[in-house]
Amino acid sequence: MDVLRGLTVAAMVLVNNPGTWGAVYPPLRHARWHGWTPTDVIFPFFVFIVGVAIPLALGPRLERDGRAAVTLKVVRRSIVIFALGIVLNGFPWFVWSTLRIPGVLQRIAVCYLVAAIVYVLTGTRAQAIIASGLLLGYWVAMTAVPVPGYGAGNLSPEGNLAAYIDRAVLGPHIWQFAKVYDPEGILSSVPAVATALLGVLTGTWLRSGRRSDVIAARLAVAGIAGIAVGELWGLSFPINKSLWTSSYVLLTAGLALVALAACYWLIEVRERRRWAIPFAVLGVNALVLFFFSTLVARLLSIVEVGAQGHSLQAVLFERLFAPLASPVNASLAYALVYVVIWWAIMWMFDRWNIRLRV
Numbered sequence: 561m562d563v564l565r566g567l568t569v570a571a572m573v574l575v576n577n578p579g580t581w582g583a584v585y586p587p588l589r590h591a592r593w594h595g596w597t598p599t600d601v602i603f604p605f606f607v608f609i610v611g612v613a614i615p616l617a618l619g620p621r622l623e624r625d626g627r628a629a630v631t632l633k634v635v636r637r638s639i640v641i642f643a644l645g646i647v648l649n650g651f652p653w654f655v656w657s658t659l660r661i662p663g664v665l666q667r668i669a670v671c672y673l674v675a676a677i678v679y680v681l682t683g684t685r686a687q688a689i690i691a692s693g694l695l696l697g698y699w700v701a702m703t704a705v706p707v708p709g710y711g712a713g714n715l716s717p718e719g720n721l722a723a724y725i726d727r728a729v730l731g732p733h734i735w736q737f738a739k740v741y742d743p744e745g746i747l748s749s750v751p752a753v754a755t756a757l758l759g760v761l762t763g764t765w766l767r768s769g770r771r772s773d774v775i776a777a778r779l780a781v782a783g784i785a786g787i788a789v790g791e792l793w794g795l796s797f798p799i800n801k802s803l804w805t806s807s808y809v810l811l812t813a814g815l816a817l818v819a820l821a822a823c824y825w826l827i828e829v830r831e832r833r834r835w836a837i838p839f840a841v842l843g844v845n846a847l848v849l850f851f852f853s854t855l856v857a858r859l860l861s862i863v864e865v866g867a868q869g870h871s872l873q874a875v876l877f878e879r880l881f882a883p884l885a886s887p888v889n890a891s892l893a894y895a896l897v898y899v900v901i902w903w904a905i906m907w908m909f910d911r912w913n914i915r916l917r918v
Contacts, residue, residue, distance in 0.1 A: 561612055561766075563836040564816075564823050566843030568605045570899055573853045575599045579877040579894030583887035588895075593717065594798040596808070603664065603801070604755050604812035605819070606846075607671050611759020612820070614676050615767055627680050634680070638673035640918050641847065642666050648854050652862065661733040662726075662744040665851070670749050675756035684764055691757035695806040698751045699797050702805070715798065722747040722803055743802040751804045758786075758813045762820070772828040779821035786814025841910045842903060848916040853902050 578584045587598045622630050645665030650656075678687055702721050706712040710719035717723060723741035726734050734742040762782075766775060790799065790811030799808045826832050842849060860873035870878075881890040881897075909916070 562840040562843035565609045565846045566839030569846040571602045574895050577898045579891035583891045600801040601812050605816045607755045608759040608816040611756035612763040615763035634676040638669045642669035658732045662742045667744045671756040674753045691754040694754040699806045748804040751809050776825040783814045783817030786810045
């Protein structure tokens with residue numbers, strides 16, 4: 561799991577930090593609206609892995625400490641993660657009148673909180689029923705509830721129910737690049753919780769004590785089924801990351817299951833572990849890596865240098881990378897170097913046995 565989490569966070573840092581947004585390979589961009597690219601599966605992978613970790617981390621504690629103690633720990637951790645997301649949104653100016661409230665870490669916090677509490681209070685069957693209910697309920701709400709001025713079933717950026725709720729409840733505190741919706745908004749967090757719950761069911765399966773080859777095979781079969789059902793559902797309820805549609809949940813959970821099955825088969829069944837060590841180093845401190853890599857990227861973009869006041873990030877790219885290759889390759893090279901630098905930092909943390917846990 562640490563390996564898949566490390567691969568995922570490395571991909572998050574890569575796609576979020578090109579040398580220039582004007583030159584990026586299409587697979588490293590999000591789909592404009594409906595549809596998906598490889599970049600669109602990264603965030604749900606992380607939410608899914610958060611769910612997988614819940615039975616692995618909380619299961620033994622639940623047996624040892626009881627429900628009340630575990631629930632309190634879950635609530636505290638969720639509050640910290642949510643607060644870190646607010647820090648990223650506001651840094652460094654913190655203009656509270658327009659500060660965006662939703663965000664990546666905020667969604668992770670909400671999904672972790674709900675999925676962990678459901679895990680603490682219910683069994684596997686109830687968790688599966690709740691996840692199914694969330695996906696079906698979201699589908700019905702998005703396609704049947706009318707939006708003032710747009711009607712029912714409108715899935716455009718400005719006319720869908722989730723965007724309407726975000727504008728009505730959050731007002732100016734939504735994603736300013738879109739202005740009419742927030743990709744990590746209120747209603748779309750409902751199916752995101754289902755993503756985490758599918759991870760919880762997977763984590764419970766990993767703890768089942770069955771043979772490693774059986775676990776890997778069934779993970780792969782479940783993943784292929786999820787991909788197929790997600791694609792089929794997408795014919796009527798389009799796959800869409802910003803809306804986190806129910807079809808998108810099943811597709812990305814299926815892909816995550818296949819990826820986890822591959823990692824599990826290579827590491828646990830075939831016992832080939834050397835290739836995985838660099839990614840495990842990233843996975844151990846994944847949330848911390850995402851937070852600080854995003855914070856430093858923000859600093860690089862706002863610190864101005866030179867008489868013309870260009871950002872430090874732009875100057876580094878133009879002087880060190882742009883002369884070496886075509887714009888799109890130079891932009892990718894910058895992102896890769898940024899990932900490698902952070903891997904080196906995490907590797908030093910690992911060597912010094914530093915674990916920065918939230």
